[in-house]
Amino acid sequence: MDMNAYPFREVVLGTDITVPIIGGSKVNYINFDNAATTPPFKRAMESINGFSQYYSNIHRGSGFKSEISSIIYEETKETILDFIGSNSERNHVIFTKNSTEALNKLANCMHFESGDWNVNTLLDNFLKVEIFVICWSHVAQR
DSSP, X not given: OOGXXXXXXXXXXXXXXXXXXXXXXXXXXXXXXXXXXXXOBHHHHHHHHHHGGGOOOXXXXXXXXXXXXXXXXXHHHHHHHHHTXXXXXXXXXXXXXXXXXXXXXXXXXXXXXXXXXOOOOOOSSHHHHHHHHHHXXXXXXX
């Protein structure tokens, strides 16, 4: 696949930002730290901004905004399951704030027995790998 064939810079927010460099000139900003600060797609931000006026607590109220937010939340889970070719009878979608929280939740759901093997892969940075190993090791000791 030719990576230049798709206009990534046109669909990702913030790719048109210029920043000053030493010497006073400006250059297009390139984000090298996608682990924590991956810029969003423009369509995603448009959807978020468009819905923000209706956002309220999810599953915690009976008002119009809360009901709408709860419906959208559940429909989003179904959309994700459909996207990966699954359904809510076979799998669940759990939203987390980052990959560390996701790995911690996963590790706490696993039931390790003495002698079980745990295979780790390199993740986006050393800290994540360290947290991953510590998390799984802790669960394995239970």
